[in-house]
Amino acid sequence: MRRGIQPESLDTALKDEALALGVEIQFDATARPEDCHVVATGPRHPTGFVVGAKIEAATDEDRCVMWVGHPAVPHGYFYLVSSGGQGVVAATVLSSGTGPRPCLRSALAAMESLMPGFVRRCGPQFGGYGQFGLRPDYVQHGALWVGECAGLQDALWGFGINAALTSGWLAGRALDEGVDYNTLLEQHLLPWVRGSLVNRWLLERGGSSAISGVLAAWSIHQGVRGDGLPFIRRLYRPKWLRSRLLDRARADLLLPGDEGIECIHLRRR
Template identity: 35%
Template sequence: MANSTRISIVGAGPAGLACAIVLARGGRKVVVREWKDRVGHRFHDDFQGLENWTSEKDVLEELAAVGIAADFDHHPFNRGTVFDPSARSYVVKGRRPLFYLLRRGPGEGTLDSALLAQARAAGVEVRFGDRVKTFADAGILAAGPREAAVIAAGHVFETDMRDGAWLALGDEIAPGGYAYLLVRDGRGTVASCMFTGFRDHARHVKASEDFFRDHAGLEMRNARAFGGYGSYRLPRSAHQGGHLVIGEHAGFQDALAGFGIRHAIRSGVLAAECILTGADYTARWQSELGPSLKAGIVNRWMFGLGGEVGMRIACRKLAKDDAGDVLRRAYDLTAFRRLALPLARRRYRTALEDPSCSHVDCDCVWCRHGDHGSAGTNDKVGETV
């Protein structure tokens, strides 16, 4: 691809902006085309975690190595409390941060706003309100999730609670997933992260908040409801119509817990590096992202098979050893996980179909907020590979 060729990136999420930053600093002309009117439009200043366990290298060092500054508000957490389905609590901790707490959305100090500022400083042109109907330029697709395999719903709020991180397991509060409570400097986020039961999300959110009131002392002021969604799958090549596909548009997200920010940024950086060097993008992502993505799919399958007994065993294991080491080993593509992968992939070959939601007269997060396959591109361009 000639240096004078303009590269268009469809989507201004972490994957698209990270890709744009690396390309622009490599001397390429880059335009990011975002169909919403602002960055981080899917988020509500809610707390999220930038995971720090899928690599021996600290994630902030990983960002710095490719020229992305951690100039967004962030705070390391190396400990937290996990509750099993019987409400028994376990303190989990690591020798280094398990994750970095950050905020998402268009506001000041968020990850999204920081990446936007870095992209513009690098010379990237960012067009908002640009809904792509045709896409003839050389470029990259980064338009976000194509369907909802997981949703999160809850509240952001002000509080006098102490800083902390709490996670709770059990199908009553979060079917197939987990509920979480994150508090830092007088603000918090509480949510149910569900892999099924979308239509009943309001009931699960209430159950989650009641649980954390009883077991973590949840106190909320000026609570504002929020909701989000994500998708995961293992693509064949992460190409569509001759374009590279990155981030959740390609399905690059952890299938077990729904952590996707690090995968998104990694994939954007990989795509940019391949354009700059002429390397094979498919070979790079399959080598560098593929093992943990495959392990995540097997982990999701095993989580479903294990039920509440498996959840209790996992909680005990996390509390007994260094939680970061336990989680890192969980994403190693061991011989067992390689053997189990075909069964797991068969189960999750396509997006999770939630029988509780027909998407007709429904008020679930996906039906209220999802783009239902449009996401700023036509069907041919936007199709997940």
């Protein structure tokens, strides 16, 4: 999926849909939360970093590969996604011990030894950060907070597009149907968000042996069923054990931040 201002990106598609529905967009303008129905301003406090580079691949084949717990990116992961000869390599860093740019360099070097000659040319780099947190109330200053500014994000991998789109849709429903936004979030999103925090905590505590175990089980499921997604979905399902672990995950990983939000703190390791 492409992001950004180019014609075939998610962002452009959403903008075009909004314009077609008669929405007026004001660029380079800001507003106070008190004057908004919905606040969707993205991450404010970094709880993880991503840095990547566009690449030209030696083959047109589709490739999607991820390395977790590899020494090149010790407390995080790096991945390659490539299709039609164009792709990205990116490293996601979940601690403040190693800078994101050195991680990208070591990820590219590791890739060269793991898949020699696959990356033909490295193009422009990109990067950013993400925010994960839990808050007691997602309605503040009279506005509904959605996406990463509300901390709604996958704490395990830092993939927040699904949470941003889902919470945006729920905020729309809450306003349109007069339903309580917190209740909708509880029904559709928060159990998954909390599950992601427990998963992150388990992986941080379990280290590379836990990661290897999960990846081996995932790979077996993928092989047997021809689809790895049900296995991943189950990892996020709140179960009795997970809800008991949530308090420990919260105590270990979250710190109080602004406006009642508890954010993951990056530990120097």
